[in-house]
Amino acid sequence: MPDQNIESLSKTMLSLTDVSIGYGAESVVHNASFTLNAGQIGCLLGPSGCGKSTLLRGIAGFEQIHHGEIRMQSNILSSPLTTVSPELRKIGMVFQDFALFPHLTISENISFGLHRWQNSDRIHRVAQLLHMVGLSELGHRYPHSLSGGEQQRIALARALAPKPKLLLLDEPFSSLDVELRQTLVPEVRQILQQEQISAILVTHDQMEAFAMADQIAVMESGQIHQWDTGYNLYHKPQTRFVADFIGEGEFLQARVIDHLSVDSSLGTLQSAYGHGYNIEDNVEILIRPDDVLHDDDSTLTAKILSKHFRGSHFLYRVMMNNNQRLFCFASSHHNHAIGDEIGVVLDIDHLVMFRRNE
């Protein structure tokens, strides 16, 4: 047992316990808790104004916390009584606007945090990082002559240079265009893994979160709704907000029949696992687009209300005979016109349900 304890301690990189942060009397983050293991990439995901950036700044040490504590490995970084200065935390940060120092060359920017290093080590480290981000030939240039994507990579290299234990990224891709984002996201993830560094990313873009992060915290109004993998957030959302915010879906009114099944406008639906609600409870069932499959042979039909072409597939908005509206995925070969009746099949593996508020 003690061995296991030590091991789990050494594996934990960052832990937040009941952290609350606020400006004045109003608190912007309430009781946030999560644990990030060494080498993992975490993500704070949520709509703007949900407190994700404030929480990140709390971890960086720019905001004092009013309640709870933030620990890195076994050291307390923040508590209501003490706040370790940002410069002493060994936490790197990449900012939304990159904040490259315009008066320094790229090499000088990267070596900015290496002021305590030996000269030769410093030169070696800068060269190594420039090589890693694939911009070796740009060392002597100034930031304003770089493109957005290049600036992003330099900002990352600069934050990584002093070998921080944890890297924070505040909306690092939001000022880049979509195409660049798609190539940079996997690249950045690869660099972080190569450096074996733990990181926390802030974003409002769930696709970015899925592509980057091992563990994602979905935040709303200063609260963490769920700290989980992307897969679980989509398939096993724990609150209605998470179910609504992540992916697409439709909520169905339903009533519990027994411990496995419910009665809904789509008939009796059965779950593979017990759902834990009482018989006769009023609930809402989450139906994802991939729970409703298009099948030309099906006898169950629905009318197409609208459609979105997504390249590999169509996302149809359909209406059943009983006026129930649903989303439905279909392969892009199945191009139907709006108003067409198409066959659909329900393929529900497990029921995701929430208590209905009357």
Added chain:
Amino acid sequence: MCSAILYFDPQTAPKEDTWKDTQQREAILSSKMVTKTLTGQQRTRSSWNWLGPMAVVIAITLSIPVLIIVGFSFYGETTVWEHLADTVLRRYITNTIVLMLGVSVGVLLLGVGSAWLTSAFDFPGRSLFVWALLLPLAIPAYIIAYTYTGLLDFAGPVQTSIREVTGLSYGEYWFFEIRSLPGAVVMLSLVLYPYVYLLARTAFLEQSVNAIEVSRTLGLSIKASFYKVAIPLARPAIATGLTLALMETVADFGTVQFFGVDTFTTGIFRTFYGFGDSVATAQLAATLLTFVAVLVFIERRSRWRARYYTTGQQSAHAKRVRLYGTKALGAWCMCFMPLAFGFLIPAGQLGYWAATHASQFDLNFALLVWNSFSLAFLAALIALFVALLLAYAKRVYSTNIVNTSVGIASLGYALPGTIIAIGVIIPLAWLDHQLIAFAKHALMWDIGLLLSGTVFALLIAYTIRFLAISIGAVESGLNKIRPSLDEAGLSLGRKKLWVLTKIHIPLMRGSVLTALLIVFVDVLKELPATLILRPFNYNTLAVRAYELASDERLADAAPASLMIVFVGIAPVILLSRSISAGRPGTN
């Protein structure tokens, strides 16, 4: 003093919402280009046709004085010039350089420190200091010099109390001789540091807070970040502020003249009146012009470089670090000192003198006020009118030649009043003599000095010196009126005159009033050009203060000085309001 140049240069305008601004500017640019391609032909045929050539003519006319001075430097050496070169020229150069170096140190110490304290920290009184630190701009350097001389010379209250307390008499104790080169350095630094303060503060606020935060996540303390990040990032802005302060320094006449420090401006004055040699005077002015040219070059370069020194968007978290206890007290003292010595003490002393010399406020004083105010108002109107012509020419007719013309016409802010005065009087005097000869010959009538002996000469000089301020204010107003507004009006079937009166005038009113006010105040403060160009027996407040002070009647000079300071506070309030509001010229 042209304090307003700080604000009305579009590049130094506070960029609280930089990105919005650039977006807007880009929108303006692109819509301009569209207009050009779509309605280019229509435009050239339009009734605005005369504006372009007009702008070029104005620019050429206004640059005649400088061209004449430059021209004289190729004239060859006169005996007076040889004499000057042998005797005083070296002293003029050394004194001017020492003065500039001293003032540089002074304004940097007073300006950068207070700017950093008020932008990065929070302490009791901070919000008051933010604008109060600008107040010394209201006092012309020569007036603060008169005031401190009255306070600190042998018969002044400070030395008198020292003698009373210690029982020592004259010569038995050491006291700072205010009427000296170091004294001039102190006086000029006290009233010119706000240039550095304002530009440095804007730069510190504009710096992405992230820049400091990045530096801290990379292991540097706040203090180390200040030296390694904040200061280097603000360097172009600080350099701009410094060059503006130095332009005022080389232009200063009243202080150095009163303190008996020989610099170019006093030399020009003395050569002109003592030797009556316009060639040597112009050549002296040309030498001073090279100093000015270097300053303009540095200023332009730092403004240009500053464009690259903005770090992305500003984050909303401009959190100031709260100071307590002795640290807060220290910060308070650091900010209070320049305010006290640069404004409170001299203004208080002036108020005291004026109150104890109430007899000065008589009919003569009223006439003095009327002379000054009417002259300043007339000059402000003329500068505004010319500025409107130039700004509209640039808007309708944005060609290289028009833009260059407007640029040349706005260079006057860098020119010392003495140079402009000499450059104006030489051609006007020549023209007058031609006119007199012609009139005598043809009309048998002695018309006198029609141009050089009347306020006409003064008005021309003021226009050259202060046009940049008007242009800046008008342009900042005009930039807010997007071309699409004009086009919307025209496309709704309205006439151009309707667009002008119903769209432009209401939107421009604030900027136009600002332009009028600031030129008005600057003309009121202007001393050397007025002194050289004023008609015989024509007195203004500034000239009267100068004359009384020269006669050692410092207390008697107080009412006129106080009036200038009092009026001078108005643009400072405007400036401080635009600091908090963000955009200049906004109503």
